[in-house]
Amino acid sequence: MQLTTKTICQAVALALIATGAAQAEDIIKIGHVAATSGAIAHLGKDNENGARMAVEELNAKGLLIAGKKYKVVLVPEDDAADPKQATAAAQKLVDAKVLGVVGHETSGTSIPASRIYHDAGIPQISPSASNPQYTRQRYNTTFRNVANDEQLGAALARYAVQTMQVKRIAVVDDRTAYGKGLVDEFSKNVKKTGATSGAGIVATQFTNDKATDFSAILTAIKATKPDMIFFGGMDAVAGPMLRQMKQLGIPIKFMGGDGMCSDSVPRLAGEGMSDGQVICAEAGGVEPSQEKGMADFRAAYKKRYGIDVQTYAPYSYDALMTIVEAMQQAGSPDPVKYLPVLARIKHKGVTGNIAFDARGDVQDGVLTIFTFKGGKRAKLAVVK
Template structure:
């Protein structure tokens, strides 16, 4: 009798262990938590953890069964080679979905690995048009792409800032080149000339040579395709060289950190940038509440993409619940037709996986701080 009871107890223990294993849903997050973009990558990872923690606290269920969501976070260091390595690591860990990456240069090569594994990927920050042009059915993004962002900035430079002589610099990354090319397409108009095209790298620290060339072309506006870690020092060197042109860039430079990185060289209304995404009207209260909760949770201010990471996790979880399954093959159709009201607004995807009616926010800097100009769609 005792032996029978022992066997029954052992069987129950095994069954419980098996049930417990089935109740874990793994969501991978990838961003650069080392290297020059670590402040943005950490911002993203913090938001992913916040979303996971909130979902677990609410009692996340699938098909009426309570499950535990687990975040598997990896660092790609903004490096494509490292990005594909950690992508394969997450595939091997049998994650149920991916939120990431941050940089277009790591997202695009990693997306092929996720696609081949049949995984769903939602990028909260990638703007390169190439990402969704690959037509991978499981690739989505929750921000507007470079075609919209760069083109909008180009038109703003000509129509609003009245720029005539424009210099363009990019950092040779997938993102930097892409947004610079789209910007160039938008700077058409009578008397408008691109007087210089130069490039640097994402890790360079001295831009004197290219800036000296640009100074000779006498631009009234300089556009930079790249990240804030380069834009800040570049602005300082422009000031040293006496270049007084307006400075413009995409979401990569459009951070709270730019004022600190550039110091007084950020000027007053000198820099104009656009962030993919943005809210206004009633949605501003929702975003303000998120920022407060994020600060309480992490002890840090939102840097840039945190709200979009948070919404990416939430919309993936919502699709799983609609499908009553964490199997990517089953929740992918739900994601394609989802309409989700998030912190960043309404999230719906077009057939390519791009956000529908994506917003852009134009900013300048005053007193070293970002100051919103407008939100446009």
């Protein structure tokens, strides 16, 4: 039979349609949510960059699950660190039929969003939410691959009392789920750790996560003559607070958690921060045997984006890679099939070995304590 030009064109068109349909079936959508607008957008974008690096690497190598090739597509959403916007973003991802979620960035957004993912049966790994309540909801879809505030607050309290030997501590929180939760855990552990040394909390103040003027609370704190201020909040507030501490003649130590432990703190504090004044902890970290993997990731990140890692990009990268490994081990990207595998996964990531306990918390969470010298973070210790 002689084929006409019209017949050939029709055959080609049908083949292209069939190919397109096959490709659509072979796509795995994974959501990512963080604050990519607002005061902490630099941290949210850092998280998103880490997840995007994982996607690019998987697609460059070619992802096979049960012998079938898949393309991973990242579906990013911005929650602006706002709980209401976070739930709206979560519902958008559910409607988009994502098969897993990396995020959210903050505890205040991760906690309300987690119910939506649970109701839809979609696994979620937060690479940065540290409030214990996030996993205490007992949702089987909820995981995190960083240490929680119980571990973070306890480690910082021990370091302040035992290593720094401070006696009089003022605490300030930003009234968010993260900031208040961290200060509560820190204060509880100062009371416990400082029982024999005489260390204690001499002032308790609070602000909010959008504040810029701290003169009233800092003046009240100054009157209590503390050795150190402990702040529960993000770098966008910590920087201006450090500037005003200097203006008011309060040149004391300033300690906080991962939210104010970014490379942006020196820029945000300007002349208000001196070398060694700030001590902070990142809810993660690598032990000596794993340092090369982290160093290689940081170098690859800088080559890809032209900037240094802020804080949690490596944890976002590992969260996405952990989800995909669970899919591979289950032989399916279907959440119903890979979720039980994710719960018992043992993933070797750039941030260390990742496995979860019964609540979804990372097992053997490691923390890294830093200070700042010459405008750069300097590691002081890796602790558990």
